[in-house]
Every structure is written in structure tokens, then in C-alpha cells.
Amino acid sequence: MNIGFDAKRLFLNNTGLGNYSRYILDTLIRYRPNEHFYLYTPKLRPNKRAEHYLGHPSIDIIQPPKIMQLPILNAWWRSSLMVKHESFQTLDIYHGLSHELPLNIPSNIKKFVTIHDLIFYRYPEFYSSIDVITYKHKVKSACARADKIMAISEQTANDIVHYLDIPEDKITVVYQGCHDQFRKSSTEEEKKSIKEKYHLPEKFILNVSTIEERKNTVGLIKAYAQIPSEYRIPLVIIGRATNYIKKVKSSIQQLGIEKDVVFIHTVEFSDLPAIYQMAAVFVYPSLFEGFGIPLVEAAESQVPIITSTGSCFIEAAGPDAIYVDPLNANQLASAMTEVLSSNNTEKIRKQKEYVKKFWPAETAKDITAFYES
DSSP: OEEEEEOHHHHHOSSHHHHHHHHHHHHHHHHOTTOEEEEEOSOOOOOTTTGGGTTOTTEEEEOOOGGGGSHHHHHHIIIIIGGGSGGGGGOSEEEESSSOOOTTOOTTSEEEEEEOOOHHHHOGGGSOHHHHHHHHHHHHHHHHHOSEEEESSHHHHHHHHHHHOOOGGGEEEOOOOOOGGGGSOOOHHHHHHHHHHHTOOSSOEEEESOBSGGGTHHHHHHHHTTSOTTTOOOEEEESOBOTTHHHHHHHHHHHTOGGGEEEEOOOOGGGHHHHHHHOSEEEEOOSOOSSOHHHHHHHHTTOOEEEESSTTHHHHHOTTSEEEOTTOHHHHHHHHHHHHTSOOHHHHHHHHHHGGGGSHHHHHHHHHHHHHO
């Protein structure tokens, strides 16, 4: 088959949607070696995590003319003009990997779209008004025109039915796994080097997420301050900062724990497994997610997990993580104290076993079934 992908985020994003796009393509290259892939992107820029696609025998990369790479014009190319590229006439499938499908895809091409979440329906206050309008328009249009919809979790599938009134039989859940590197144990030498590189404490609690309101970083800070002093170890927060960090730092100052909280805003992706593996516990008290890949990364890295009740979290972390009300600081503090004062070997083993369902071979089977359906 010839399969076309919306590859903007695959080449240009290094988190969320970019990770998903690369994971899907890498999985298909590995387990469907006879397919040919056309990657449609408005531009390229240097990216270590995408450079292996350049010159790959199974991949053609399609870009607009230079003039169309200007911001406003490249959006027009992606939405309307790229379907006129001669390569589109050879496609069997076009798969929009992030909520979008271009207009006027030829009728002989099967149209699939991945929907990650509908958080902008549930929590519009976390977005600008123009973003909410734009996201709703794109997702409604894509879901209406798609032959089938791939949801990344049961939570997202249920939201598509609820908010968009899409029939259940048009939706298939295909879970995303994490990068292979999280299944490899780092050596003591590697851990020591990375600890020095990022000035990490000897022992620490870990949180990996964008520092924004939906991720509930202030709630984590308030709970962290309640951990009894004999169990409290430094808190390391890894993620891109938004304006919300002002609220976070204000809470830290009010609670007098400035020396106990470490922010790292940029980490090389290849260094993340060792950081996870050095953590005493991974805490992810987000209010809502489409799935929650950091939970899978933590489970693969064999670190005990505390996360939120509700949403999709139990789908990602499984039955052996600890679940708390993310808005209940006392409950979250108690959970962190419990993990820090206990032997968690059995929890870790069961978490690791659970996330085997997200390994690439399983994902490849699910994607194949989805395409062939």
C-alpha cells in the first residue's frame, strides 16, 4: 500500500503529537516493511529524532514550493493544495495523525484521522477563544469526512461519541506506546553522567509534563509541601514552562520550599530514561489527558507511579499505579508518603507487565487491523 501521512508535527514537534507521529511511522516501517510512505510537511528543520527518515527507501517527503512555506500560505497548502500534488494520485490511504484532514481528498483514497483528545470541549478555559473555535472546526470536519477514526484511548473514543455525535462503529481505539529507549536499563555510569549534566539530587520525586494549568503543577506543589520532613526528598519537574509557572513559583515561595524544587525546562530525549530510572516515584496529577504517555514511560522505566483518578489514566498506567483525586492535596501527599516509605517492588513489576500491551508489535497488529477494516 501507499500511505500518506500529515507529517508536520512528525518533523517539527518534539513532544506529544510529534512523538505520536514518529511512533506510528516507526512501528509501520518495522512491522509493515512492504508499504511505502508519503510524508506531507510544510517545511523541514534539523531534528535528530526525524533525520532517519531522510533518504529512507520506503519514504518520500513532500513539501510545498518555497513561497508556500510562509506561515499563512503553508496552512493553505496543508488544508487545500497538497491534495493536488501528483503523489496523491498514488495513495491508497491518507491518515491525518493529529485531528486534521485536508479538503477534497480524492474519493478513491481511504481517509483516516487520529483524534487524541477533546479537552477543548471539556475545559475550554485552558485555551484561547480563537483556539477553541479553530480546534472544534477542524475536529468536526475531519471526523465527519473520515472513513474511520482512530482514537488513542477509550476515554477519547467516548468523548468523540458524546461531543461530536459520531457512531461508535466508526471509531477504533489504537493505543500508542513509548519509544524503545525506555525499555532499556541505563548503566550506573550513564546515570552518574546524566545526574551531573542536569545537577540532579541523589534521590528525587519526578514529574514530567508541560508546566500549565491542566497539568496541575500547583496542586503537586501544595501536596509536596505536606510530605513529612523525614520522607520528603527533592521534587524535580521537567517540562516546558508557560505563563502558569508564575503561579507555581508563587506557591513555592509561599510554602517556603524554594530549595526543594528543581525545574529543568529542556532535557535531551535520549537522557529521559535514565532520569526516570533514578526517580523514587513518578507523580502525574494532571486534571485530564487523552492518554498520558509519560505514565507508560515511567512504567517501562520501573518507577512507581502516582496519578489521577478519572479520565484515561488507568488505561495508560494500569491497575497497579496509585490513583488519587488530583484536587485533593492531602490525598496526594499521603500517596507520595506511602510510596516513599514502602517497598514498591511488586507494584513496579506489575506495572511493567501491564504496559507490554503498548509494545510496537501489538500496536502494529492494531493499526493493520484498522487499515484493513
